[in-house]
Amino acid sequence: MPEAYWNHNVHYQQLVLKLLPEGCEHALDVGCGDGLLVSRLAARVPAVTGADRSAEAMVLARRRYGDLDNVTFVETDYLDDPKGLLAEGKYDFVSAVAVIHHADFHDAVNGLVRLLAPGGRLVVVGLGKDRTPLDWIVRLTGQAASHVLKVFHGGKRGPGVPGMSPTTSWGEIAREARRMLPGCRFRRLLLRRYLLTWDKPGR
Template sequence: MPEVYWNHNVHYQRLVMTLVPEGCERALDVGCGDGLLVSKLAARLPTVTGADRSAEAIAMARRQHGDLDNVTFVAADYLDDPKGLLPEGKYDLVTAVAVIHHADFREAVNGLVRLLAPGGRLVVVGLAKERTPLDWIICLSGQAVSHVLKLFHGGKRNPGVPAMAPVMSWGEVARSSRALLPGSRFRRLLLRRYLLVWDKPS
């Protein structure tokens, strides 16, 4: 039985689930880690793929969720996939939680968009860097909320996947999102996260 745990990324998986588009048949979770979000998507969708460039993370995901018939886990990098393990233009939903700050923002966004089928939806929960006084006010407010939630859920835990600090500020991410993904929706969240949603034109 997979361990039940809570952290900032897990907290927003419920939000991701509310954004699954109607008629979604194939979903891909990029940077799937231990596969927890994949397992939640698999409860609603016919086919779900979890991809992570970390072989250790994929091994963990297979141990915990490999018994799901409609799930495939692949050790693959969405930015460098010479074997074509992640076919371009095939997924109705691509999710990326705490992933794209590990690469150049433009390159990351373009890489995710390539995977989307026409009419597909991109859902990103990302991190950014505090740079302005307002950034720090929101950050401190989020830390207070995080402390309460951590106590409520019995502690904040990391399932053992790599982490990296963001380099782009909140404002830079918002401006770059508007430029790269016209019509996208950007929303700042508490717990040092933002939400980016974009529907690929049909």
């Protein structure tokens, strides 16, 4: 098994795992990168798919976790999947960690919701743009916490992936999420992240 590492996204993977619904049969991690979260989901879910549009990420993920019998990695974009590698309405659980700020918020949410089975659960750990004094206070507090955690975990590291700064503010994300996903739960997290969870009606 590859050596574990720590960064802001990995820090919240345990939170994602705690939100797995009972009886989950098929899970999907969108923007799976090197597959670390996929491997952790695979210990709890019978069938797990990791999807990423990066060919380099897929090579790394398959090298690290391709021997897991219940895991499938697919190179595709969840917003542009012409080969249908991701089946709409199939997945009981869809996670997206540090992914949806790479696209228009509405397009990203709609794309993830399409993949959810009726009764399935969506879990997003995302980034927002600082605009208000409170945003900056939370950011500075998070930076202080990050320095402590970084020392405790032996440094902040992980596979290199292209970075992109969010353009939608925390407040805008919260408002649009509640409009698009009635009954969703939105919470600011300390390390420059938010948690969005939503259960799709229908089961």
